[in-house]
Amino acid sequence: MRIELCELVLERPGGIRAVDGISYLFDSERCDAVAILGANGAGKSTLLESIPGLVPIRSGAIRVDGMNVEKRNLSVVRSKVGMIFQNSDDQLFSNTVGEDVAFGPRNLKLPADEVAKRVQEALASMEIAHLAERDVAHLSGGEKRRAALAGVLAMKPEAILLDEPTSMLDPRGCRELAERLAALPALKLIATHDLEFAGRLCPECLILLEGRIAAAGETGELLKQRELLLRCGLA
Numbered sequence: 001m002r003i004e005l006c007e008l009v010l011e012r013p014g015g016i017r018a019v020d021g022i023s024y025l026f027d028s029e030r031c032d033a034v035a036i037l038g039a040n041g042a043g044k045s046t047l048l049e050s051i052p053g054l055v056p057i058r059s060g061a062i063r064v065d066g067m068n069v070e071k072r073n074l075s076v077v078r079s080k081v082g083m084i085f086q087n088s089d090d091q092l093f094s095n096t097v098g099e100d101v102a103f104g105p106r107n108l109k110l111p112a113d114e115v116a117k118r119v120q121e122a123l124a125s126m127e128i129a130h131l132a133e134r135d136v137a138h139l140s141g142g143e144k145r146r147a148a149l150a151g152v153l154a155m156k157p158e159a160i161l162l163d164e165p166t167s168m169l170d171p172r173g174c175r176e177l178a179e180r181l182a183a184l185p186a187l188k189l190i191a192t193h194d195l196e197f198a199g200r201l202c203p204e205c206l207i208l209l210e211g212r213i214a215a216a217g218e219t220g221e222l223l224k225q226r227e228l229l230l231r232c233g234l235a
């Protein structure tokens with residue numbers, strides 16, 4: 001799986017240029033887990049949200065396995081790329097957790113028994129099988145995050161974009177998520193302020209500063225560069 005950003009410029013409402021000319025190739029054959037780091041407002045969420053076509057492209061292009069992210073390709077792109085939003089309330093909308101996790105696989109038009117199997121597996125893998133009948137609105141923050149993760153895992157996407165996946169998880173949840181993601185055969189792009197999580201899971205890393213790439217390379221190497229980290233709000 002390859003996700004290619006070509007001179008990408010993205011604007012938010014009000015004309016805020018959140019991504020200001022980024023070119024980069026994510027290639028799962030080179031590295032299947034990439035951390036996207038940067039200070040608050042650096043453009044991480046905007047960048048991730050643009051890949052499944054949730055932020056209009058001001059100029060430049062995004063290609064998912066060679067396919068341009070544009071209106072006519074969105075359903076194919078979204079079947080390949082799953083996203084975990086920074087705020088789980090943006091993600092969960094069904095009445096029960098089980099229904100929410102089933103939504104994605106049903107949308108892929110999978111047969112009912114396959115949908116049921118995937119829901120069961122995804123709930124078990126996030127250790128929330130006991131929450132299947134619960135109302136999503138009445139979960140704790142970390143339970144919501146686990147439900148959102150289960151929903152994306154159930155779709156078995158080729159790429160998963162995770163925006164602050166550990167922000168609501170307890171320490172064991174973080175460790176187990178890292179293990180689960182490491183074992184998952186998918187390209188993972190992970191925006192996070194959790195440098196330990198990034199270092200543990202992601203061999204490659206992209207550091208954003210004011211909508212541009214400040215540095216890219218080996219996570220272990222970049223995280224040693226104190227001056228770079230200070231300049232980018234990471235230390």
Ligand SMILES: Nc1ncnc2c1ncn2[C@@H]1O[C@H](COP(=O)(O)OP(=O)(O)OP(=O)(O)O)[C@@H](O)[C@H]1O
Binds near residue numbers: 018041044
């Ligand atoms: N919905 C929105 N409407 C207008 N401006 C927005 C919106 N979302 C983000 N922005 C602006 O776009 C810029 C990039 O924001 P973004 O959310 O991508 O940053 P981030 O790196 O994800 O930050 P954080 O670490 O706080 O999550 C910021 O200047 C932000 O104020």
Ligand SMILES: [Mg+2]
Binds near residue numbers: 163
């Ligand atoms: Mg963000």
